[in-house]
Amino acid sequence: MELRQLECFVAVAEELSFTGAAARLHVVQSAVSATIAALEGELHTRLLERTSRRVDLSDAGRALLPKARAALDAVRDARDAVDDVNGGVRGTLRVGTLSSLGSIDLPALLGRFHREHPAVSVRLATAASCGASPGLVKALTEGRLDLAFVSVPGSPPPGVRWRNLTTTPLYLVVPAGHRLAERSRVTLGELADEAFIDFPRGYGNRAVTDRAFATAGLRRNVAIEITAIGAGADFVRHGLGVALLPRGSAGPDGNLVALPITGADLNWPISLATPGNRSASAAARAFERLVDQHLR
Template identity: 60%
Template sequence: MDLRQLEYFVAVAEEANFTRAAARLHVVQSAVSTTIKNLERELRTPLLERTPRRVLLTDAGAALLPRAHAALDAVREGADAVGEVRGGLRGTLRLGAIATIGLIDLPVFLGEFHRRHPGVFLQTSAAPSGSRGLIEALLERRLDLAFVSGPGPPPTGVTLTTLATSALDLVVPAAHPLAKRGTVSITELAGLDFVDFPSGYSNRTVADRAFAAASVPHRVAIEITDLTTGVAYVRNGLGVALLPRVALGEEQDIATLTVDDADLEWQFFLAAPSERTPGAASHAMIAMAHEFLWQG
């Protein structure tokens, strides 16, 4: 076995698909197929079961996967150690981020990281299912770190570093009957049309739990994927919304109210897998996230 064979095997195992694995590795699919076949020939056993819809691990493949991960992690740690001795970080850092996190200007943040660590290749991605999808990508080893948000304890296998905590405030148009109020009860929100994120996004999870706890229906009329769009829908009278107070800033033609009898705490985290040691580049980004976020 060589490291390239292990890298290709891990990519196919994680993607459950040869085409996606080849795209991830930036090679042609035939190279991936040939490399896996050579590895199976050397080990004298099938590692993958090819089906029309997806690729599955055989028992032998399942036994090899954690050891392949360990070998690749060890190589990465060795390269990190040499890079530090030579005076600079090297390697690839795969970062996930929810579409609009409000607390951080991601291009500015990543630009500063690149200036400090030009030898690190940054790959960033979002997930259509929000924080939940990014957590799944971390657990599946498709990401090294992710900016996520959400309520409750961390999922098994993930370590969360808290970067900010905020309440979700009720946002209404300036002309709304509730606009002159400072606070509101969650029971008063029954029957209102809400602008909210899809299921799986942390804002939606926090809101759904609060409404369920109060036995109040949560009627979502419009689904969004970023805060700015949500505020615009509210401003134009298409609904009300529950959005993080810390990310709202000074907005025109809307009013914000505190829901005083519901648990609407929203948290913002940097998430990392707890079952593998973060590389030097990950450590550097974690440290910079604290520094960068709290400057404002």
Template identity: 85%
Template sequence: MELRQLECFVAVAEESSFTRAAARLHVVQSAVSATIATLEGELHTRLLERTSRRVSLSAAGRALLPKARAALDAVRDARDAVDEVNGVVRGTLRVGTLSSLGVLDLPALLGRFHREHPAVSVRLVTAASDGGSPGLLDALAEGRLDLAFVSIPGSPPPGAQWRNLTATPLDLVVPAGHRLAGRSRVALGELADEAFIDFPSGYGNRAVTDRAFTRAGLRRHVTIEITAIGAGADFVRHGMGIALLPRGSTGHDTDLVSLPVTGADLNWPISLATPSSRAPSAAARAFERLVEQHLR
């Protein structure tokens, strides 16, 4: 087996598509197909099941995938060792992120990282395209990401470890004419009968809110699901419901009122997750150091 064959196989397995794998590898699709066919011929087995709609792994392909990733990781580590002697960081950094990171300025972080390490190519995957924080953690454990910004209350699941970076309180946001708008604070129990605008299940702030209501023994009715904080504020402004949004996210909007909520833990955590089963690349280590500097 050649490294290029393993790279093609892993790309097709992760993308579930020869077309997307070819785009990712910057080659024509026919080259990917030919490389996979050669690899299957050398191994005397079919690695991929092809249909008109998608590509999936065969039993042999599922057995090969973790070994192929481990082989590519070993080659990456060898290159990193040589580059480190020469004072260079290169390669590809695959970062998963949420749609909002609170006080963390991801574009500024990535811009600084690019200036300090121009030989590193950065690939960014958003939670919206990968199933929220749980999807990002799955991608991390499977080797599709090097690190990820996630928001999940509690402890890390198997296969991941994380460092807590920030925690932002979620405030109640209501329209200026709402029955609670004149209050200085509100208790969680007063919100049981309200229509809520919230993120889909799997998003960190939704998990924080659901946990708070469950612990209080309260039911909650979510009428509209959104994937951006700004959209939540817009729906609240037009009377479609109320929302629990990160403190300060509505700015000085006179159409909206933000209130702290008492009687519940509504802190929205942001963590930087890394895989616990494999060593990080030199690029991933450099990015972690940059995040630490940013927080200081």
């Protein structure tokens, strides 16, 4: 087996698409097909099940995938060791992120990282495309990401380690004409009959809110689900419900009022998650150091 074959196989396995793998590897699709065929011929088994609609892993492919990732990680570590001696950081950094990170300015972070390490190619995956924070965590454990900004209340799952970066309180956002708009603060019990705009289950701020209502023994009606914080404020502005959003996300807007909630734990955590089952690349370590500097 050649490293290029393993790289191609991992790309197809992760994209579940020959077209997607070709775009990722910057080659034509026929080259991907030929490389996979050569690898299957060398191993005397089919690694991928192909139909006109989809691509999936065979049993042999599922067995090979973690070994192929480990082999590519070992090669990356060898290259990193040489680059460290030569004073440079190279390769690809795969970062997962939420749609909002509170006080963390991700574009500024990535811009500074690019200036300091121009030889590193950065690939960004969003929570919306991966299946919220649980999807980002799964991508980490499967080796598809190097690190990820996640929001998962509680302890990290097996195979992942993380450290909390920031915590942002969630405020109740209501239209200016709402019955509670003139109040200085409210309790959860006063919101039981409201229609809520919120994120789907699996998103960190939704988990925080659901847990707070469950602890208070209250049920609530989530009428509209969104995947971007800005959209939540837009729906509230037009009178379609209320929302619990990170403090400051509604901005200075005369049509909206943001109110603190008393008697409930509505703190939204943001953590930086890294794989616990493999070593970090030099690029990932450099990015972590930059995050520390940013927070300081």
